[in-house]
Amino acid sequence: MTKKTPKLIRWVRLDNAAKIYPAARKRNWSNIYRQSVTLREEVDKTVLASALEMNVKRFPTIAARLRKGLFWFYLQQVDAAPEIRDEYSYPLVYMSKAEMRKCAFRVIVYKKRIAVEFFHSLTDGNGAMVFLKNLVAEYLEQKYGISIPYENGILDRREEPREEEMEDCFPKNAGPVPASRRDTDAWHMYGTPQKDGFLHMTCFCLSVADALDVAHRYNATLTVFMTAVMMMALLRLQNEMVPQIKQQKPVKVLIPINLRHLFPARTLRNFAMYTIPEADPRLGEYTLEEIIEIIRHKMGAEFTAKHMRSVIATNVNDEKNPLVRLIPLPLKNLVMKAIFNSVGEKKACLTLSNIGRIEVPAVMQPYIERFDFVLGVQAAAPYNCGMLSYGDTVYLSFIRNIEEPALERHFFEVLHALGLPVTVESNRNER
Amino acid sequence: MYCIKCGVRLADTEKKCPLCGTTVYHPEMAREAAEPLYPEKRMPTTASGRKVFCGAIIILFMFPLVLTFLSDIWPDGQIDWFGFVAGGIVLAYLTFAFPVWFEKPNPVILVPCNFAAYIAYILYVCLATGGSWFFSVALPVSLGAAAITCTLVSLLYCLKGKGRLYIIGGTIIAIGALMLMIEWLIVKEFSVPFVGWSLYPLITLALFGGLLIYLAMNRVAREKIERKLFF
Structure with missing residues (x-):
């Protein structure tokens, strides 16, 4: 009988800027922000779920959940893509601690709009935009069968995440x-x-x-x-x-x-x-x-x-x-x-x-x-x-x-x- | 379309100007129907502060519980009277604090549960003090009180306030009857002579309860009383 190799769970320490956000959370406030894209046609949730699954594997430090260690918080990649949610009457609905423990970002669909809401410890606006662009690129490729070149922040979603993308750049600078x-x-x-x-x-x-x-x-x-x-x-x-x-x-x-x-x-x-x-x-x-x-x-x-x-x-x-x-x-x-x-x-x-x-x-x-x-x-x-x-x-x-x-x-x-x-x-x- | 008050150009999604609240309207210009930017009236079920509040109440109740436990066990290492205090604290929690856990506590369920807890506590006191009065006196009295209270609460809750005078009048008469039962049980259990003290509350309560039922049946009399006693 062959032994099954346990799956590698990727985890990273919070970067220097991210450390304050989990501590600063309040009962009705957490530091989250939203980036969204509005397409010209209604979003197909099934295709988007499949694209999200791909994105989650490619961006393990963004598609992550917030966990507690003895001395520091850390980010652990999520096992599977989170469920795509429906929009409420307002953006950035409070993200509870329990939700962050499961997944510290959300994907929300409303008609032609795909929105992603991130807890700030995951990434900054720049990283979030790369995540969103790649999610849209993967969605468009799967939905319309087009081929999108790797430029303007679009990455190869089939390749393994690169070390430099997961690096905390603060200490070395x-x-x-x-x-x-x-x-x-x-x-x-x-x-x-x-x-x-x-x-x-x-x-x-x-x-x-x-x-x-x-x-x-x-x-x-x-x-x-x-x-x-x-x-x-x-x-x-x-x-x-x-x-x-x-x-x-x-x-x-x-x-x-x-x-x-x-x-x-x-x-x-x-x-x-x-x-x-x-x-x-x-x-x-x-x-x-x-x-x-x-x-x-x-x-x-x-x-x-x-x-x-x-x-x-x-x-x-x-x-x-x-x-x-x-x-x-x-x-x-x-x-x-x-x-x-x-x-x-x-x-x-x-x-x-x-x-x-x-x-x-x-x-x-x-x-x-x-x-x-x-x-x-x-x-x-x-x-x-x-x-x-x-x-x-x-x-x-x-x-x-x-x-x-x-x-x-x-x-x-x-x-x-x-x-x-x-x-x-x-x-x-x-x- | 432009806001007629502040002059800002409004997207077709807007029904009111987001800057000044003025309703968007032009008598001669038809507006294109546009999808709202966000769905209307879809609010999240926000986690209220109830859980935190309930947690705080538990801690509040735990404090005297721990304190009395330590006070009891400290001198001789034995638990003597802690059970009585603990039971009382638990009953107080169940009666006053436990319903706060629910957004809409249902008294038809909670009141019988509370009575079950009271009866269990009385049984504990009886057993702990070596008494034999539980089944002969305490249980029938408690069950009688429970039956009256549960009926009152259930009728008021289920009938949504209809026939209040009938229900309250009937309950008052039933309480009078319970007094009679209590005296009879005491006479039987503790071999004391029947003096008939229970007849006084019974007659008073029966008269008052009967008056309420009469008022419930007689609209003219009820309105007359209302005229005289309004405040």
Whole structure:
């Protein structure tokens, strides 16, 4: 009788950036985000399930579940693809601990849309987009029998996952000197909390050409320009909500930075850092040009390999500390949660994450209508915003857990004053 | 289509402006019917905080349980009176805290279960104290009380409030009859003379219960009482 070889279960330690997210989870909040693709025809769930099965094998660190060790959390590949779910009336429905233990991502289908929601410990926006593109590529190949070349993030799904894709790139890129974490607190928005857990998603659709045209007039990139518009909207909103200038606080927007642009890395795990430009309304009124200047200088100074190495070093040093490593996980969680609550989200009003221009092989384009990127709300602040562009449209998705769409209104007014036409859509329906 | 209030261009999916809430309408412009971006009214069944709350209550009940256990066992290493306290705490939990586990607790099931637990506890007390009164007195009284309470709860629950005066009136009379039964059982078990104390509550309760039934039958009298006693 031959002995059956036990199946190899792939597992990985959480990367440096991912470690905080499981500890920071709350009873009604977990750090998840969504990337979706809308096709031109209704999605065939049976074919998608088969494509997902293939993708799950190819991306073992993304198609994973969150497990607990004695000292650290870790990711373990899922045994089989999760069941494809139906859409609810709002995106990013709370992902419980029990769900993460089974599978830390979801695939959701609604008519022509395929959405994947990821727990942030699995991967960042870049890795998630590779996962989604490959899922769509596999789906299109199986459904329509087309052959898609391995370009623009499309990989060979039949090959074994590569080591460099599963690598934690933070430790090897840590610099010799850690940077300081000291930073001022930002103004925190507030409003009437949505009682039933409903999240309001409002998507602004703009023409790429129009947006770039205006951005270039201010000598800014699209990310810098949109961040400036957001900061302007936040300044106006704060003026409205906190009329006394002395009581106002700095307006700050967290901009994630894809470190793959700075360091040679092909990892599909988290490899992003951030910068937080700031405008303090107590110093006087700002024009859009001034805000753009602030953001450009901030990004120019911090979006360098040297600076990022030092920021990475700060985080990696904490993780390498032998005392920290020896603390049992439950205690570590308590400490990390306390740090996250007291520091984590106080440094910015919201996150504006731009994953950039989405490109797919030409053969896929006729089947795809659009992509979307929706961030989950912050743990203690009501807003967040995800952005991408596909084809000739920029999609900016606001998410909020309060009733008042005040920030969206100010954001629109700033764009309107700049002469940028915007189309707005939402999940509001008949609520 | 543009919002007539804030001027933003709206996708065909929108029925109201997402920025100002204004209903999308144009008297001369027909709108293309578009699929909504998300399905309407499909909400997840959110895990409420009930489980956490129930867990906290269990811990709250565990605290006196452990404390009394330690207090009992500490001096001589033997359990003497802990069983009585533990039984009482468990009964309190079953009566007041256990129904919280259910979103819609069904009293028709829970009340008989509670009575079963009370009867078991009384049996334990009887056995632990070496008594012989359980089957002769405690069980018939408990069963009588259980029958009255369960009937009351079941009728109120199943009839959804209809015939309340009949049900409550009947229950009050039944409680009076139970008093009579209790005195009779005490006389029989403990060989004490029959003094007829149970007749006082029986007559009072029978009169009051009868009055409620009369009011239930007589609409004019009922309305008159309502006029006089409203608050």
